[in-house]
Amino acid sequence: xxxxxPATRSDSDVGATPAPTGSSRRIARLxxxxxxxLIVPPVLVLLVFAGYVLWRQTADxxxxxxxxxxxxxxxxxxxxxxxxxxxSSALVVAIAVPLGVLLxxxxxxxxxxxVVGVANIGQAAPSLGLIVLLAIWLGFGFWTAVLALTLYxxxxxxxxxxxxxxxxxxxxxxxxxxxxxxxxxxxxRVELPLAVPVIMAGVRTALVLVVGTATLATFINGGxxxxxxxxxxxxxxxxxxxAGAVLVALLALLIEWLxxxxxxxxxxxxx
Amino acid sequence: xxxxxxxxxxQIAYNTLQHANxxxxxxxxxxxxxxxxxxxITRAPRLQGVANALSAIGLTIPSFALVGILLPLTSIGTVxxxxxxxxxxxxxxxxxxxxxxxxxxxxxxxxSRGMGMSxxxxxxxxRLPLAWPVILAGVRTSTQMSMGVAAIAAYVLGPxxxxxxxxxxxxxxxxxxxxxxxxxxxxxxxIALIVDVLLLLLGRLxxxxxxxx
Amino acid sequence: MSxxxxxxxxxxxxxxxxxxxxxxxxxxxxxxxxxxxDSLSLTIPAGEIVMFVxxxxxxxxxxxxxxxxxxxxTSGTIRIDGEDVLTQSENDLRRRIGYVIQGxxxxxxxxxxxxIAIVPKLLGWDSSRITKRTDELLELVGLDPSRYRDRxxxxxxxxxxxxxxxxxxxxxxPPVVLMDEPFGAVDPITRQRLQDELLSIQxxxxxxxxxxxxxxxxxxxxxxxxxxxxxxxxxxxxxxxEVILGAPAGEFVEDFVGSxxxxxxxxxxxxxxxxxxxxxxxxxxxRTDDVRRRAESNGDMAVIVLxxxxxxxxxxxxxxxxxxxxxxxxxELINLDHRATLNDALDTMLSSSHGAAVVTGxxxxxxxxxxxxxxxxxxxxLEEQAARx
Numbered sequence: 001x002x003x004x005x006p007a008t009r010s011d012s013d014v015g016a017t018p019a020p021t022g023s024s025r026r027i028a029r030l031x032x033x034x035x036x037x038l039i040v041p042p043v044l045v046l047l048v049f050a051g052y053v054l055w056r057q058t059a060d061x062x063x064x065x066x067x068x069x070x071x072x073x074x075x076x077x078x079x080x081x082x083x084x085x086x087x088s089s090a091l092v093v094a095i096a097v098p099l100g101v102l103l104x105x106x107x108x109x110x111x112x113x114x115v116v117g118v119a120n121i122g123q124a125a126p127s128l129g130l131i132v133l134l135a136i137w138l139g140f141g142f143w144t145a146v147l148a149l150t151l152y153x154x155x156x157x158x159x160x161x162x163x164x165x166x167x168x169x170x171x172x173x174x175x176x177x178x179x180x181x182x183x184x185x186x187x188x189r190v191e192l193p194l195a196v197p198v199i200m201a202g203v204r205t206a207l208v209l210v211v212g213t214a215t216l217a218t219f220i221n222g223g224x225x226x227x228x229x230x231x232x233x234x235x236x237x238x239x240x241x242x243a244g245a246v247l248v249a250l251l252a253l254l255i256e257w258l259x260x261x262x263x264x265x266x267x268x269x270x271x
Numbered sequence: 272x273x274x275x276x277x278x279x280x281x282q283i284a285y286n287t288l289q290h291a292n293x294x295x296x297x298x299x300x301x302x303x304x305x306x307x308x309x310x311x312i313t314r315a316p317r318l319q320g321v322a323n324a325l326s327a328i329g330l331t332i333p334s335f336a337l338v339g340i341l342l343p344l345t346s347i348g349t350v351x352x353x354x355x356x357x358x359x360x361x362x363x364x365x366x367x368x369x370x371x372x373x374x375x376x377x378x379x380x381x382x383s384r385g386m387g388m389s390x391x392x393x394x395x396x397x398r399l400p401l402a403w404p405v406i407l408a409g410v411r412t413s414t415q416m417s418m419g420v421a422a423i424a425a426y427v428l429g430p431x432x433x434x435x436x437x438x439x440x441x442x443x444x445x446x447x448x449x450x451x452x453x454x455x456x457x458x459x460x461x462i463a464l465i466v467d468v469l470l471l472l473l474g475r476l477x478x479x480x481x482x483x484x
Numbered sequence: 485m486s487x488x489x490x491x492x493x494x495x496x497x498x499x500x501x502x503x504x505x506x507x508x509x510x511x512x513x514x515x516x517x518x519x520x521x522d523s524l525s526l527t528i529p530a531g532e533i534v535m536f537v538x539x540x541x542x543x544x545x546x547x548x549x550x551x552x553x554x555x556x557x558t559s560g561t562i563r564i565d566g567e568d569v570l571t572q573s574e575n576d577l578r579r580r581i582g583y584v585i586q587g588x589x590x591x592x593x594x595x596x597x598x599x600i601a602i603v604p605k606l607l608g609w610d611s612s613r614i615t616k617r618t619d620e621l622l623e624l625v626g627l628d629p630s631r632y633r634d635r636x637x638x639x640x641x642x643x644x645x646x647x648x649x650x651x652x653x654x655x656x657x658p659p660v661v662l663m664d665e666p667f668g669a670v671d672p673i674t675r676q677r678l679q680d681e682l683l684s685i686q687x688x689x690x691x692x693x694x695x696x697x698x699x700x701x702x703x704x705x706x707x708x709x710x711x712x713x714x715x716x717x718x719x720x721x722x723x724x725x726e727v728i729l730g731a732p733a734g735e736f737v738e739d740f741v742g743s744x745x746x747x748x749x750x751x752x753x754x755x756x757x758x759x760x761x762x763x764x765x766x767x768x769x770x771r772t773d774d775v776r777r778r779a780e781s782n783g784d785m786a787v788i789v790l791x792x793x794x795x796x797x798x799x800x801x802x803x804x805x806x807x808x809x810x811x812x813x814x815x816e817l818i819n820l821d822h823r824a825t826l827n828d829a830l831d832t833m834l835s836s837s838h839g840a841a842v843v844t845g846x847x848x849x850x851x852x853x854x855x856x857x858x859x860x861x862x863x864x865x866l867e868e869q870a871a872r873x
Contacts, residue, residue, distance in 0.1 A: 032320030037327055044328075124415055124463035126422035128433065129456025132440045136449050175589035178554055178662075179603050179652065180579035193593045212333035216423070219440055229339045233427065238343040245339035249332045256331045268593035270636030 037260055041253045049250055052243070065239050068228055074247065080223030081251060084142070084214040085207065088149035092206050096154050097199065100161025101187065112162055119155040127152050127213045135220035145214070145222030152213055153206035160202025164195030193268045200266050204259030211255040215248050225251060275450040283435075283454060290431030291462045294417045297353060301360030302410055308361075309368030310394060319369055326362040334359060334420045338427055352429025356420050360413045367409025371402030404478050411470050418463045422455070432458045501692030502565035502659040504528040504551060509560035511546050511717075520546050521717040523560070528709075530565075530659075531690040535707035537700055539740070543717030548662055548696045552581045564660055579603055582661035582691070587669035588649025590637040596622070596648050597633040603656045621651040624685060643674035650682065654689070663695040667702065679705055700741055704729065712737050750859075755829055755843050756822040758862045760852025765790055768797070770810050776802055788842060788850065789813060795848040799838060819844045822851055826862065829854050 056069060067073070103112040131148040138144045168191050176186035192199075218226030225248045232240025276283060312322045337355050345351040375398050383393040399406075425433025432455045439452030475483075504527070511521040521543045528534045536544040549555040551562055553574045562569045569577055590599045597618045604614045619629035625647040637645055646667060653661050666682075667675040679702065686693065697703055703710045704725040712720040712728065714736055721733040732738040764779040764787045779787050779802055789798040789810060798813025820832055820841045832841040833856060840855035 033323040033327070036320055036324035040324060041328065041331075121460065121464065124418065124460050124467075125456055126419040126433070126436070126459045128419070128422045129436050129452065129459060132436050132452045133449075133456055136439065136443060136452055169589075171585060171587075171589050172591060174554060175583070175585050176591070176602075178549075178552060178578060178583035178585065180575050180577070180581075180606055181602065182575050185606070190591055194591075208331050212331070212335075215333045215335040226335060229335060232339060233342065241339040241342050245336035248336040249340075252331045252333055252336075253328065256327070270593045270595065270638060 034260065034264075038257070038264070041257045045250045045253050045257075048246060052246055052250075056243075059239065061239060064231075064235065065237060068231055068240055069243055074228075077223065077225050077227055078247070078251060080142075081211070081214055081217075081225045081248075084145055084149060084217055084222060084224055085211045085255060088146050088153060088210045088214070089203070089207050091146070091150040092153040092157050092210070093203060095150070096157035096202075096206075097161050100158050100165065100199075101192075103158075103162055104165040116155075116159055116162065119158055122151070123155045128216055128219075131213075131216050131220055140221040142217075142222050144220055145217035145224075149210045149213055149217075153210045156205040156209065157199065157202040160198050160205075161195065164198030164202075165191055167198060168194045194271075197263070197267050197271065200259075200263040204256065204263055207259045208252065208256045211252045272450055272453070275447060276454065283458070286430070286432050286434065287458050287462060290418070290421055290433075290459065291466065293349075293352060293356060293421050293429070293431055294414060294462075295466070297356040297417055297421075298360045298364075298410060298414050301357050301413060302364055302406075304357075305361045305364035305409070306368050306399075306406065308365055309372055312369055313372045319373065322369055323366060326366050329358070329362045334423050335426075338424055342427060347427045349430055351427050352421060352424035352431075355424050355429075356417045359420050360417045363412040363416065364406065364409040367412075368402065368406045371405030371409075372398055374405065375401045400479055401482065404474065404482065407470065407474050407478070411467060414466055414470065415463055418459050418466075422459055432462075500657075500659055500690050501531040503530040504660060504692060504694065505561075505563045506547075506551075507561045507563070509547070509550060509562060510558045511543070511550060511555060512558045519716050521550070521557075524717045524719070526711065526719070526722065528692060528694060530692050532708040533686060533693040533695060533706050534709045534711060535703035536694065536696045536711050536713065537698065537703045537740070538713035538717075538720070539715075540698065542713045542715055544696050544711075544713050545664060547713070547717050548664060548694060551660075551694060552578050552583060552662055554578075575606075579606055579656060580658050580660070582653035582655075582658040584649050584653035584661065584663040584666045586665040586667075587642070588637070588645040588647075588652075590645055590648055590652070592637050595634050595636055596627075596640070599637070599648060600652045600655050602652065607656055617655065618651075621654060622648075624654070624688075625651045626681060627651075641674075642670045643678060646670055646674075646678055647681075650678075650685075654685075654691075658691070660692045660694070663693060665696055665698070668697070668699075675702075682706065712740060750826040750830065750863075755820060755826065755854055756845075758826070758854065758858055760843055760854055761840070761858060762852045763788060765850065766810055768792060768810050768812050772805050772808055772810060775810060776805060786838060788853070790850050794850055796842045796844060796850045799842060817842060819848065820854065826854075826859055830856075830859065 061069065099115075102108050103115055127148070130152060131145065134144050134148045138147070172190055172194070173186055176190045177183070181189065214222075214224050215226040215229065217224045218230045225244060228240055228244030229248065230244075232238070232242075232244050308322070312318045334355060337358060338351060341351050341354055345354055379397055379401070380393060383397045384390070388396065421429065421431050422433035422436060425431060425437055428434075435451045435455030435458070439448045439450070439455065442448040442451065506524055506526040506528075509521060509524045510519065512519045524543075524547055536548060538544045546555055550557045551564075551569070553569060557570075564581075590596075591602075594602075597615075600618045600621055601614045604617060609617070618633065622629040622632055627644060627647055632640070632644070632648075637648070640648065646669070650666070653663070667678050670678065683706065695706065697706075707725055709723060710725055710728050711722045714720045720740070721728055721737045723733075728737065728741060732741055764775075764782045764784045766775040766778075766787045767790050769792075775787055779785075784802075786799055786801045787805075788796050789800065789812070791797045791812060796817055796819060798815065798817050800813055818832055818836070818841070820829055820843045822843050822845050829841055829843075833839055833854070838853075838855075840853045843851045843854050845851045
């Protein structure tokens with residue numbers, strides 16, 4: 001449910017300097033992992049979803065179960081879940097990237113360890129606790145869930161934006177300034193493009209984090225596929241538990257896959 | 272708030288310990304599983320991509336969903352919590368252990384074999400010590416993550432502080448809702464930080480001075 | 485402290501470079517006791533290559549970067565073509581100054597053409613002009629535009645990347661080009677080729693080029709002038725390579741210039757330091773037959789003719805000796821002063837039909853002859869000495 005990219009991985013994504021020869025094997029391995037992760041999850045999702053459809057059409061379900069697993073209901077829940085995920089992730093990017101940029105500029109640079117440290121501690125808060133506390137404070141509903149998910153997804157993108165920008169070879173920045181690019185031009189045309197792979201790795205992590213945590217939105221009436229799970233557990237219906245779990249897992253895999261594709265598409269040529 | 276804590280200090284202390292206990296034990300077991308798996312995986316380089324992909328897929332599955340899948344098998348209570356927490360705990364450690372073992376300079380391994388160490392001795396005395404800092408970083412990530420998973424597992428009556436958060440949720444509007452939720456949440460943060468500091472200390476003690484950064 | 489050595493040679497009319505004048509330029513970093521650059525005054529003549537050399541930390545790079553204001557001077561003025569750089573916006577200023585950095589510092593996410601086109605684009609050139617200029621520059625640095633234009637930097641060798649770096653520096657045809665260790669990141673053979681190319685480009689373009697290097701050989705090879713700096717960017721010497729090699733101003737320069745290849749030793753070793761050959765000599769007025777006999781018994785095919793005061797005045801072959809008595813030869817003999825360097829000796833020898841050169845001492849007194857063999861022997865000796873050390 002949570003992110004765990006070890007630092008070594010995002011470091012190898014910093015593209016400014018040519019990779020030392022020793023790491024070529026590691027890059028090959030990462031490529032293998034990337035290839036697998038681009039092919040396997042969609043296939044898996046399709047197969048399992050086909051299995052779900054088959055089960056759904058043939059299983060002997062009682063009234064409660066049928067009500068929960070009605071196609072229109074399921075589609076609404078998926079839509080809610082996707083909406084939670086994308087609205088929160090968009091907010092995460094909109095907040096974390098500019099903040100990350102700011103924390104690598106001039107006099108704000110000194111603040112970046114402090115901010116990242118605070119964010120790290122914040123990340124230690126259980127997602128469930130964060131959601132419940134915000135709900136007590138702001139009331140139930142979609143937007144409270146969005147706020148909680150946004151807060152929860154901030155750190156990976158913020159951290160990777162800072163890491164990515166710091167990883168840009170300073171001589172390239174100076175080269176840009178030296179040939180007469182304004183600092184804004186250097187930021188938008190040199191630094192950010194070069195940091196994009198690292199930032200996007202953070203975005204993917206945040207997507208996975210958010211889509212998983214969005215399952216908990218059901219506890220505060222925020223909607224999403226967690227509804228089926230929660231109903232299943234509280235009524236102790238195995239069919240609902242499994243169905244809800246499978247649907248959530250499939251959606252999460254699909255979103256992680258989307259993140260990978262996005263990462264690949266945004267990667268600047270030449271890196 | 273203070274009165275609330277003092278009144279229930281015994282119970283809170285008990286649940287805090289339970290939470291820490293669940294996580295620490297699960298992470299310990301997970302470390303052993305992950306390192307053994309990583310050692311086996313690094314013997315066959317082709318498996319590494321597969322292992323990383325599997326661990327990425329595993330981490331993508333929401334913990335609440337895993338709890339749902341486990342419930343028919345392990346029923347409500349501690350067992351589900353332990354299995355779920357351990358499952359997630361393995362993945363980051365596994366990934367880091369593979370990276371760490373892979374990162375050990377092949378020349379060092381060869382020279383250890385060349386001076387007559389058995390494969391096991393070379394693993395125990397050269398590869399694992401050199402990979403240990405990376406593995407330990409995985410353990411830290413894993414521990415922090417497990418704290419949150421354990422809280423969610425309280426929904427199926429797992430042990431620990433998660434129960435307070437759910438109590439707060441169910442009593443919303445009541446006088447103690449916020450107290451329960453805060454105690455649960457802050458409690459988890461506090462143990463997470465304490466355990467993290469302990470792990471850092473463990474690193475100071477167990478990482479060879481020669482490779483410490 | 486102002487130093488303005490007089491121009492030597494190269495009275496070329498097509499100079500497109502601009503003069504750079506540094507006047508009492510100071511750079512002090514807050515919180516540092518020593519001054520990075522302490523009152524540097526310097527005139528860099530238009531159209532010349534001036535090399536900044538010195539030990540690391542001497543302030544040479546700081547001095548360079550103050551010219552395009554990558555580092556802002558604490559005080560003092562810098563004028564390019566009479567215009568104070570501090571009165572201009574730094575971006576406008578830099579767009580008129582080429583900047584070439586070690587390894588090329590190409591932007592890895594931009595193609596070769598895009599890298600070169602950055603400054604023209606910033607200056608608002610239209611796209612057809614930019615395309616034309618890009619191809620022109622690739623030709624200039626010896627890269628086939630149709631092959632290299634759309635490549636990415638990582639698809640180029642180090643030398644090619646550096647060439648593109650030079651092309652980028654020249655993109656908007658700036659009068660001044662600053663280079664910071666431009667060829668530091670490539671192998672020696674590539675470096676030599678790049679240096680040769682830079683020289684030929686410069687023969688065509690006549691920019692004012694200021695180049696920082698730590699390599700004194702590079703400085704000697706490329707520089708019309710060399711500025712040798714010591715701590716705090718104090719000028720140890722600012723002069724032509726010939727003067728610096730021939731008459732180093734003090735121990736610091738001598739030490740700095742002194743270590744290096746045998747070839748540079750040729751520019752530093754005086755003829756007086758090596759053993760001279762002494763072929764048959766004759767004095768004007770001697771009997772030709774006697775001279776011929778003497779030479780033949782020595783195994784010489786030519787004799788060196790001295791005038792009445794012991795000054796060499798000719799070096800005829802024996803078959804050229806006619807008449808009863810020796811007369812002063814009419815063709816001019818190019819003598820070498822014994823203080824000349826071995827490098828000069830080699831130049832002279834190459835233009836002599838004897839493969840050797842006559843050496844004279846004070847008041848043009850004949851001392852002997854230096855030939856290729858004695859020079860190579862000297863090099864071998866130096867190498868042996870270096871090996872022993």
